[in-house]
Amino acid sequence: MLADVTRRSEEEITLIMRTGIQFVDFGLTLDARRESPGRFARVAESPVPVRLEADPVRDTTLHPRSRLPMQDHPELETSVGDSFALLSDTWLPVPFLRQQATTFVQGPANWARARLFPLEPGQDRDGYTHRLVLAFDTNVTEERLGTAYLAPTLGDVEGGVRFALAWQGEDPAWFMAQRWVSGWLEQEFSDGATPRLRLSREDIEAGIKAGLHYTHYLNIISLIGSLVRPPRIKILSNRSDDVLPSIPVDMVLDVGNSRTCGILIEDHPQQANGLKLSYTLELRDLGRAHQVYTDPFESRLEFAEASFGRVDQSVLSGRNDAFLWPTLARVGPEAARLAARRKGSEGSTGLSSPKRYLWDDERYESGWRFNDAFNRSETEPLATAAPFGNLINEEGKALFTLLPEEQIQVFVPHYSRSALMTFMLAEVLVQALVQMNSTGQRLKMSHANLPRRLRSVILTVPPSMPRPEQQIFHDALEQAVGLVWRSMGWFPGDPDTNTQEQKDACWPALPEQRIQWDEATCAQAVWLYSETVNNFGGRPEDFFHVMRKPRADDPGRRLRVATIDIGGGTTDLVVTDYTLDDGRGGNVYILPEQRFRDGFKIAGDDIVLDVIRKVILPAFEQALKDHGVVTPAVVLSRLAGNEAVPVPDQVKRQQLTLQVLYPLALQVLKRCEAYDPVVGADVQSLTVAELLADGGKSDPSVPQDLLGWFAAGVARAEGGGGLPFNFLAVRLVVDPGRLHRLFLSGGMEICKPVQALCELVYAYDCDILLLSGRPSRLPGVQALFRSLLALPPDRLVVLHGYRTGTWYPFHRNARIDDPKTTAAVGAMLCVLGQGRIPGFFFRSNVFRLYSTVRHVGLMDSNRLIKDEDIYYRDIDWDNPDYQLPEDVSFEIRGRTLLGFRQLSAPRWGASPLYLIDFNRNNRKADTALYGGGQGDATVLDVTLRPGRGRAEKLEISRISVRGGDRDGQTFSRDALKIRLFTLLTQGIGEDSYWLDTGSVVG
Known part of the structure; x- marks a missing residue:
């Protein structure tokens, strides 16, 4: 906009x-x-x-x-x-x-x-x-x-x-x-x-x-x-000794695997209602500076220098630091536009979402380049520039977090993919800092001539995020804040040190950084506030009395609420008891106690992938067959699968997915969101170009070199000669009824986790089930929940279209239009509910994010851990006295994926947690297993122990050989390596997501 x-x-x-x-x-x-x-x-x-x-x-x-x-x-x-x-x-x-x-x-x-x-x-x-x-x-x-x-x-x-x-x-x-x-x-x-x-x-x-x-x-x-x-x-002026103090601002940020959403909340003196002082985070497109984005934005990150004209001439003025944007990367729609138009093929220029790669702290060997899609340069420069590049090493770590002897500035960027979360958060921080002090924003608020300072940054997390990833997420935020403050010139003294005296002398002061609330709980806060204030006049007692199920021996001051939040990367469940204290009428505390939370790494992006595979690729295959191609499936496997191809073809494959297949799937789903199962809908036959244009609302243009690359790939296939194949003319049949039936019949990947989580909603005897997340807008998803009958249909509240009132920052006609926003808005209510909203006294400070890791073992390709493959049972990382059993060892025969689940039932889905692999710099372990040639049944016995520093971090304690002529021999602990690994790759890539590889053919 x-x-x-x-x-x-x-x-x-x-x-x-x-x-x-x-x-x-x-x-x-x-x-x-x-x-x-x-x-x-x-x-x-x-x-x-x-x-x-x-x-x-x-x-x-x-x-x-x-x-x-x-x-x-x-x-x-x-x-x-x-x-x-x-x-x-x-x-x-x-x-x-x-x-x-x-x-x-x-x-x-x-x-x-x-x-x-x-x-x-x-x-x-x-x-x-x-x-x-x-x-x-x-x-x-x-x-x-x-x-x-x-x-x-x-x-x-x-x-x-x-x-x-x-x-x-x-x-x-x-x-x-x-x-x-x-x-x-x-x-x-x-x-x-x-x-x-x-x-x-x-x-x-x-x-x-x-x-x-x-x-x-x-x-x-x-x-x-x-x-x-x-x-x-x-x-x-904006100094610490100014006569009039600056206005403190709190920022809540919901960083998702697919999209990100943020809210800024000002705290004015003598202003009672904090809701009237909030506004949505706004991103300015630095490539198209007249455009800003206020809706939830893509979590994509792309390296690109922000240019404000001819730097070579500007430095001749005598000022070499003029118009230096502090960060290296762009996020949101600007990043998506750059990624779709990338020209080079050396290294990488970005990621679909850094959140998917928090686990990957290893050096990225391919290196990183600036995306020069809209410049005339022949080559893409290395992704490092002042001032940000002066403050990090080549793995992307902030120098102030390292020992002095390790503080070597980046020359060739091999930033770990985990470090890109720091870069993303840094860019969002800079955008927020610029926005809240901008002329336009200050003129909309009272005290327009007072500067704003960021007091706190609060991140929400998925309920199922493992504790190690939460710690990495928090560390990324801490580094992002430190790097931005140094890049902006707000950090005194040596930028490579980080003493308490320096922190205390910062102006603006360093903001507090917190991870306290999960996304599903935040959705509950939105519903609680809306119902209490809008429908019951601020009287929680009356609200609880109406909404709770009748139960014997229950005084009626407790309400059990479940939320299933379907995001882009995870589907999560939270069950919370809300209890009223001894107050009366509207003067009561609402006290939360979380009873259960869990989730699965199957969600909205998997729905998109299912649509690509079940709707779009079959249409392409039929069009190729009509064109005369003898083996269209083979052609699609090469162009859009995981077949090994040269690097330039890998870049084109990614662009095909980003510019064509992914937007097509979103357009199909958009049409399905308006589907009414009672009335039905006409089946439409539309070309790829017509769908991409979206009735003139979108830019349907596809680069000619991408069209030519696809046509050349078809021409090389048997029967593919003749006229060039133009995929823009391929016809797609958009049938919302068929997609609706796929949800109800279990034909979509999302159905399995939904069925499992609904079992728990029923088992916990919840009063209300809330449904949040953008995919919850789909009638097929809603119908799936109603058909499972975890609760009577009248106790299922779909937050899409839910009436909140005009206080909701992202409302459309006083209703929630995009359920993705409930996490950020709920976090805002958790902040303000602690005394900054009249008539809503919410003790959100008592929430604690406990560990969901209970059983750890060998995870199979069906995302299950069989009972015989459990290595560690009944883990309790939240108990400070808990000790990991030292007498437990397990067999290793090669690369091994350790997963976890919370429930003891073997059929309960597992999530990946750790990967144990051979160390390329120490070949003793793989030589012992595969280098003998005698055919002995040799295995390795591995024992783990808790690591130091991060919560729930495991490290190898002992490695020994069992069987063969080396029986009993031990190796040094570095013969194997164990690292965090939480990406669910679904068999189409070893350690990269399909939106990053472009591989969509299963």
Whole structure:
């Protein structure tokens, strides 16, 4: 969506010092081709001409300042349409200079940028044809005599000076004549004149000599000044000793495997209701800076440098740290767009979701590159840059967490995939810090001229996340905060140290970091608050009395609530008892006690994969058969399966999935969300191009090189010659009724975990079952739950469409439109329920995330642990006195996956936890098993012990040989290695997810 524009009535706006790069948005309406051409005059002793104003009455031109007639130079006349064609959609330096009475001071020179974006017809609800984004680097410097005035100074802040756009007469001449600005404009003219204006190289050289690069620029800033009339800028102080304290802000963040959602909550003095001070996290697209995203966004991460123009020219100004975005990676829609358009094939540029790879702390040998999809460079540069790259090592660990002798800065990036979670959280933190201090956001709130500081960051987690992953998640957040504070220049002293004195001296102060609530519990908080406040006038006692089942010998002050949350990567169950204390009416505490939680790594992305396999690939196979291909299944296996192919083909395979198959599956599911089983729905036959276009709402374009690659793969197959195969013309049959029946008949992968979790809902005799998560919008999923009868249908509450009221930050017509948002909103209620919401006293602080690991053993390919394969039973990591049995050993014959389950029933699904494998640097173990050649039945006996530091971390204690002529021999513990491994690969990739490999053919 387009960013909100600054009101034209604002004659002056404020920026907060040292809050990163701040954006100010404006709208304008014009037809550049109909604008009168710019007319210019040369001024003595200045290479920069003056743009004159036309006087139609006297048929002459006037100097814009003196209003006196001035003769123009016809050879400098420049079309405004050509200037827009040349300089739109590119960052330009602009002279936002210090005002002194009616004149301008020569500076600050390098702190403001502008970019004009043309809009599609009807794209702007206010009718604007263009958007202007002004970007300001809010870093301020100490005032020093004899130094260039490149950025605002502390003296400017303390003196309350104003800055304004110098665009008339000779006002911008000094600025434009500087070598770095002149060189910038020359490069823009030289690089853009041929593709945009169709000028020859000779005409370009002559134009630069004549000064046309100046006249085009003057046309642009003249229209900005006359049409937009940007307000004056004042910079406000943001220091710890300011008279007025800053406003504290809490951020809750629900990072999912598929999508991420965040909320910011301000805490104002003398403001009773914290709900009125919350707003959704907003991501600004740094590649398309006029666009922002407020809905839940993709958890995809892609390495890409944020560029605000020509860095090589900017550094010539004498300022090498201007417009440095602190982080290395983009997230959300921008990352998805970059990934889909990737050009290179060396190394990797990103991940579908870092959360899926928290377990993988090993060096990533393929390395990481910046995605240069929308640049003209031939090669993708290594993914490291200042300032972030100066603070990490080549495995992505923050240097301040390492010993001094290990603090070696990254040169060639081999960041572990686990470290990418740190990079993702760092980018989200920076976006949040910029948003909450932005002009647009502060103007929507009271105390608009006070700075905001981040007081706390709260992460939600899936109920089934193992404790080791929770610890890694928390460590990633801690490192992200430390890296962002150092990158922004907010951390005093040596950035590679981390003393308590440094932490205490930080300004803004370091935020508290917490992981306290799971996503399913947060959904319960949304329902509890909505029912208590909306329907029962803030009287929980009446609410509990109505909702609970009648039970003998029960005083009626307890309500048992179950939630099944179907996310992108996990399906989770939480059962919680809510009890009222001894208060009366509305003056009571709601006390939660969690009774059970568990989950499975089968969820929304598996539904998407099922749709690809059951709906889309069969249509492709039929189309290939109709095209004459003898073995279409073999062709699809090569193009979209896990068959070994060269690296360039692997990149194209991934792009095929990201740009075509995955969006097609989402479009099919979108049509199924509106399905009514009673009325039914027509079966549609649509082409791939029609589905991707989504009725004109989406961009259906697919790169020609991807179309050509697929057609070439078909042409190589037997019978695939002849006319090129165009997959955009493949017809898909969209039958919502068939998909609905697949859910009810158990034909979807998600059905098994749902059936298992519903058994527990029934066994725990719950009063209410809540259904949350985006896949819960599907009528087939809802019908599946009703058919299982864990509770009577009237006790099943589907949170999609549930009426919350307008307090819900993501509401649509006072209802929940996207159940994904319930986790972040529920976490917000858990924060505010501790005394910051009138009439809702929720003791969310008593929640504790206990371990779900009870039985550990050998996990088979059916995701089960048979009873005879259990190695450790009745584990209780929450008991501080628990000791892992030291006399337990088990046999190893090769690569072994250890899983866990919470229940003792052998049929209960297991989740992967640890992988034991041979150490490539110590071949003794695999030589003992497979290097003898005598055929002896040799096995290894392995004993584990608790590791140090992280909770539930296991390490190898002893390795011995059993059988053969080496019976009883022991090896050093490093002959095998054990590492965390929680990715459920489903047989289509050893340690990568299908959205990262593109492999969808099972």
